[in-house]
Amino acid sequence: NIEDLVLSISAVTPEGDLLERAALPRESVGGDPARWLIGSEGRLGIATSAVLRVFPRPEVRRFGSVLFRSFEAGFAFLHDVERSGRKPASVRLMDNLQFQFGQALKPEKSRLARWKSALERAWVLRVKGFDASRMVACTLLFEGSREEVAAQERAVNALARRHGGMAAGGENGERGYQLTFAIAYIRDFLLEHWVIAESFETSVPWSEAQAVCANVKQRVFQEHAKRGLPGHPFISVRVTQLYPTGVCLYFYLAFHYKGVERPSAVFAELERAARDEILASG
Numbered sequence: 001n002i003e004d005l006v007l008s009i010s011a012v013t014p015e016g017d018l019l020e021r022a023a024l025p026r027e028s029v030g031g032d033p034a035r036w037l038i039g040s041e042g043r044l045g046i047a048t049s050a051v052l053r054v055f056p057r058p059e060v061r062r063f064g065s066v067l068f069r070s071f072e073a074g075f076a077f078l079h080d081v082e083r084s085g086r087k088p089a090s091v092r093l094m095d096n097l098q099f100q101f102g103q104a105l106k107p108e109k110s111r112l113a114r115w116k117s118a119l120e121r122a123w124v125l126r127v128k129g130f131d132a133s134r135m136v137a138c139t140l141l142f143e144g145s146r147e148e149v150a151a152q153e154r155a156v157n158a159l160a161r162r163h164g165g166m167a168a169g170g171e172n173g174e175r176g177y178q179l180t181f182a183i184a185y186i187r188d189f190l191l192e193h194w195v196i197a198e199s200f201e202t203s204v205p206w207s208e209a210q211a212v213c214a215n216v217k218q219r220v221f222q223e224h225a226k227r228g229l230p231g232h233p234f235i236s237v238r239v240t241q242l243y244p245t246g247v248c249l250y251f252y253l254a255f256h257y258k259g260v261e262r263p264s265a266v267f268a269e270l271e272r273a274a275r276d277e278i279l280a281s282g
Helices: 033-037 071-084 096-104 111-127 146-162 170-191 206-226 263-280
Strands: 006-012 046-052 060-068 090-094 136-144 195-205 234-243 246-256
Touching (some): 136 146, 170 195, 195 206, 246 263
Antiparallel strands (some): 090 136
């Protein structure tokens, strides 16, 4: 976390004083002003310089991905990964709608690649029995020494099998992370086609996370129907960060606004309702 990487901050306070702190190895004399300044958005002072902790580049950087039969199975896998002590550099779980969205964005393939993709799909859906309307994907990024990465991969693969997961390869994992960077461009492209979209996120305890996901989706559908908006809303969630006490949930919300008056205001109403549901769900 950035607050763990910042060792000290120099800042100018609203009264014009310069606050400077040495990057000492440890302090036990009360609150740390650097902690107050992080995330204050300039309200407590303007940061002029900072000392940050740095690390060597990892010897190995490798992607992975796992398919699960349901969001619940994937979420249980994430919880075990967090408790295992072998957590990779990054673990992300996308729900079924976001998984399908990612599949739809794959580039056009050659004839041979299309045959290969069709065989893979048949293997997953017909032989392994995954349900296309419920299955989800988890993307993984391993970083560290060769020994660390190998140990993490063994531990994560064993946990994935325990929860009925199926390895889907490093290429799919890397593509999943690329989607994160592409989302902003896709949003701008969709505006030209009568779709307005944005994201919002929250932190939530492990015990409440799945209820938050379900309740927010249900609330968005209710609010969308109440306003008589065209089509169906797009509401999707991804678990982006794991912590000992909970997770970070990242939601995508979109709807078709052709013929809708004040679409930005309507979107703000839907988003406000979703945020209210997040708070009501803990």
